[in-house]
């Protein structure tokens with residue numbers, strides 16, 4: 001006898017593909033005539049690249065970024081041929097020939113990667129070039145870039161599909177590094193005319209048209225993370241996470257709750273133990289700080305998050321709304337990814353990428369499947 005598969009798991013993660021597509025369209029409209037790519041690295045920030053990427057493909061996105069070669073191979077299986085797949089980390093030493101055989105577009109970040117791509121890829125293979133304009137992470141230094149530009153044979157040996165750089169502080173619009181990086185990027189242009197340019201990821205898009213260049217590379221904003229922290233979130237929420245209530249108990253004043261007895265009830269009340277824990281990606285740093293929602297009512301998380309369990313104070317909730325077998329909502333419209341991140345002392349990106357494989361996943365909307 002088959003039962004509803006969500007009854008075999010602790011928590012249900014709903015992912016709204018229509019909201020992701022709507023977010024992509026909103027960003028694409030904001031940056032037009034610049035084009036809008038999609039960053040689907042880390043399994044589309046934990047939401048499932050195999051589901052997310054085809055939905056964006058159907059919406060008209062033609063350029064996808066992943067971080068690693070393996071991610072690119074997985075993505076190739078689910079995307080139409082017309083879509084280009086760029087690999088942000090570029091080829092690891094020894095992998096260039098195979099990466100070229102797959103037809104992926106690596107982002108080349110240092111002179112060694114460039115040399116290897118040139119020597120082993122069939123000539124002239126497509127690639128993007130990343131320059132570092134101020135965050136010392138990936139990309140050619142100004143000196144290395146100047147040397148490259150002076151070597152015309154190298155420019156001709158690779159079919160350059162893009163010149164990119166990445167902003168360090170785009171979520172802080174007033175930070176002076178934004179404009180410094182933009183100026184360094186513009187200066188680098190001159191050596192690379194005719195190649196499409198890209199500087200902005202999610203937050204960079206909101207720094208204005210001067211940061212859009214030829215294409216933009218949003219990730220987080222597609223998935224509902226606020227690209228402008230501290231301001232109203234313009235993106236639609238994408239995820240809803242609900243954990244099943246396993247047990248409800250009435251407690252007296254003075255009842256210790258959870259490991260370490262870090263919470264002791266101050267008055268009599270009602271507690272719900274739900275089937276979610278840090279092994280699911282429900283961060284332990286939410287202990288004593290996070291909350292859930294039941295019927296629009298906030299329910300505080302009490303004590304420490306365990307591996308598979310967490311306890312919420314449901315004293316304020318109408319008992320008919322919170323029963324064994326029912327749910328407490330842990331992410332959704334009332335408590336968004338950024339709210340959970342603030343309580344956990346992290347960023348929305350980490351809340352999303354921590355979402356684990358144990359959740360029962362339900363995809364809403366997206367392209368029609370047969």
Ligand SMILES: *Cc1c(COP(=O)(O)O)cnc(C)c1O
Nearest residue numbers: 039166201202217218219220221
């Ligand atoms: C991850 C990444 C992006 C996407 O960043 P978001 O802030 O998620 O939009 C874009 N470009 C590069 C180089 C990245 O590493």
